[in-house]
Amino acid sequence: MSYRKSKVWPALFVTGALSFTAACGGDDGGSGDGKVTLRVSWWGETERHEMTEEAIKVFEKQNKDITIESEYSDWDAYYDQLTTKTAAGDAPDVFAIEIRALGEYARNGQLADLAGLVPTDDLDEKLLTSGEVDGTQYAIPTGANAFTVMANTAVFEDAGVGLPDDSSWTWEDYQSLSAEVTGSGGDIYGTQLNFNDAYLRMFAAQRGESFYEGDGLGVSAETVAAWFQTHLDMIDAKGSPSADRSNELGATDIEQSLIATNKGAMGMWWSNQLSAASVGSGEEIKLLQIPRDPSADSSEMFLQPAMFWAASSKGGNQEAAGKLIDFLVNDPRAGEILGSDRGLPMNDTVLKEIEGGLPAADKASLDFINGIRDELADPPSAYPDGAVEIPDMLERYGQEVISGQQSPEEAAQAFLDEADGALG
CATH class of the missing domain: 3.40.190.10 (Periplasmic binding protein-like II)
Structure with missing residues (x-):
């Protein structure tokens, strides 16, 4: 053309x-x-x-x-x-x-x-x-979108595993379900790891912490370490691929993701990427709410431009x-x-x-967002100077954690120290 x-x-x-x-x-x-x-x-x-x-x-x-x-x-x-x-x-x-x-x-x-x-x-x-x-x-x-869990319905069906009740599922449920899919046999996995900052933002909000406060981060070292630990736990439970394979996948676009290639049941992506996942897989991909901490009142999902x-x-x-x-x-x-x-x-x-x-994928995105709109947190305001560097930092430290180069606690403190120097 x-x-x-x-x-x-x-x-x-x-x-x-x-x-x-x-x-x-x-x-x-x-x-x-x-x-x-x-x-x-x-x-x-x-x-x-x-x-x-x-x-x-x-x-x-x-x-x-x-x-x-x-x-x-x-x-x-x-x-x-x-x-x-x-x-x-x-x-x-x-x-x-x-x-x-x-x-x-x-x-x-x-x-x-x-x-x-x-x-x-x-x-x-x-x-x-x-x-x-x-x-x-x-x-x-x-336009508007939300960070979601996407579920490949065909992979769930082939694994003989039912979709979760995403209105109330927890992080423990997410891990158990992922492990169940992987353990069903075949060359498939329950989920794909993700170190997106939107994911950490919601994880922190469920624990009562703001990701950003003023010109810096508001999230604690304890929460960042706990978040890194969930990734290790998912690998240990065999709910996701090994560290090496997960790190390879971390650099790919959604078209090469596990859900889009029918190799995985779930993955976290922005809702406006539903069409790409659907076209890539040729299967029905459903949007699900993010799991939550048992003590949280909501998933803390938010609408974002x-x-x-x-x-x-x-x-x-x-x-x-x-x-x-x-x-x-x-x-x-x-x-x-x-x-x-x-x-x-x-x-x-x-x-x-x-x-x-x-198109069908866009209608599904619209229906999903309209269905949970009343539960969504307000859209974020502009981030501090230097925030554009944060996603790469989280990806880098996350990969070091799952590769065994740093403990979750060491990586959390190193991330906060580096972020503190970049922001403001």
Whole structure:
């Protein structure tokens, strides 16, 4: 599939970032004849790129005076190239950003105030506030999702094991069920380990602790160690693969996950990834609530923007940038094209208009979130500066724990010490 718009792939970010910056050199995109060129950047895989390009073409037809130049990469390259460009004063006019980086970019003066540029009357108010930093609307959520347990129903059936009652199951239930599936025979596992910070956030909240407090972490060493220990316990119970195999899986996308390859019954993923898991497996994948501590009143699951659209504070075409963001989050045609790839649309009007045509996986995500919406905690606000480094830290220390290089207690304290130096 060919496109006329420019693409910037990961290799370019590594080998050509400086020359690209020099070539663009602060051009505001205006041509002097009323026509505007906007550079737009995001991360993702091929399917997201194609959907976004399709939506952009519709926007250009509706706005003949605006031309879009697309710059995208995979996730691993994204923030490296975005940081390079913003440091050089050459940020894209519009770009995707996620909550871990939002606060830092806003506080460093890189993001435009979108109040008045993007209509927000029809957007979910609670989700919208997650795009605020110090009372200013710097970013608009692309859509809503939740961190969940996904269950491959075919693997459960083949194992002769029933699905759990996810309204009340505990971490002990999760481990026992996973071990039962693995022990049923065949080359399958009960679950796949996960060191996502959203997982630890909920685990800590069930114990009465906040993951972040002010400019630092609020979670205790005891809770982080207990969380690391659950991963060791899962391996010991044979509910998940060995440490070596688990560490290999930790670097894979959902398309290569155990549930998507029909090698595992469960795994933890964001709800907007349900379609990818379903397509990969060819089976029905069900969303389940996160298990809970027996003493907790709820799972502490929360609704979170999948990501945000933001505009550069240095760009000379912020009005046009606002138009594009408005289209992407408020236009039913964009909603129809993009679906739930960046989370379920947070505009109720758009969602109602496209709901009947949503794919089965998107409908399942919507039904799941609507079914537990009253139990969900409020969406998070912008994280402290440096929070973008936290997920890699947790993954690294988690892998060291299950490989026997550090005890859960040693890794917990080391993580907190390193995080303390990175945050603030």
